[in-house]
Amino acid sequence: MNTVDRRELTRADPPAGPVLGDSRAQVLAALQSRSDPVSVLMVARQVGLHPNTARFHLDHLVEQGLAARETEQRDAPGRPRTLYRASSESTRTGRRSYRLLAEILTSYLSTQTPQASAAAEQAGKAWGKFLTDRPAPFREVDTATAIRQLTEVLDDIGFAPQADTGPSDPRILLHHCPFREVAEEHPDVACAVHLGLMRGVLSELKAPVEATALEPFVEPNLCVARLAERRPEAG
Missing domain, CATH: 1.10.10.10 (Winged helix-like DNA-binding domain superfamily/Winged helix DNA-binding domain)
Structure with a gap:
């Protein structure tokens, strides 16, 4: 910087x-x-x-x-x-530099923590589960409902999401990153948090779809979250 x-x-x-x-x-x-x-x-x-x-x-x-x-x-x-x-x-409020705090924490995690991306993803996954309304027992959530609820969570946070649910390549277009400056400096941490958050939402919903990847800044104001049919868990 x-x-x-x-x-x-x-x-x-x-x-x-x-x-x-x-x-x-x-x-x-x-x-x-x-x-x-x-x-x-x-x-x-x-x-x-x-x-x-x-x-x-x-x-x-x-x-x-x-x-x-x-x-x-x-x-x-x-x-x-x-x-x-x-x-x-x-x-009437004074200045509070939360961006500076975010820079401090992400830079520390990025340079001082082994497997920083994995740790950041786990943190995001935990918050994704917290921000999601778990479905009733024995109630199955279909793919369309899961993507809609994920999009609503992302919209609440400020990602300006747009679901693009093509039959072969479902994805969510993120037109705004509310943590852009931090993500540009430390994509290994910030983007991992975002991917983990999406995985946490879909996991809590027991959705038949999962977030497989997050492609940051494919255009200046666009990130793309890739979705796919959930793979069976080992065991």
Whole structure:
């Protein structure tokens, strides 16, 4: 990385407001529209996200200081819910260099960890499973449904995906990389995380299709995820 790039990462000019992806901005707007604290399920329904995805964004908003987490006060039996509300900082925030943090972590993993790509893929796979709604027992998910749900998860994260389900070469076109700068510097780590995430989603769905490869930047603004019929597991 050259000197200009480092200055770009660390310059102190504060942005006009927090830089959020579309889904996270919608989650924050849902909190700001309410005067009372709300549950994960209420936010998920209002924004149209899976509850695990909504919780993922809510917890990150808490980490950014844009939301506050509290426990429901209730007299009725049962476990109290975790509630969220927008914080006073949600309308005025200072600069937080998450890109710099991502650069630090990916560069360390890339240079200091044996088999960095494999470790990154496993991390992505774990998150892919977490962000996916597991189907009911004994319910089979067909290929079209699995690809649709995978596309929805990728869209929530910010990949601007487009399913291209040709009979011989199903794939998902990713028109936007929300981690582009990091992926360009450390594709062995960042792209492995993305591939692992897709594999985690399809594994959790017990889908008859799997992600076989991720081709980064086949065009300046296009990555391609290759899909194929799932191979039988050993044993």
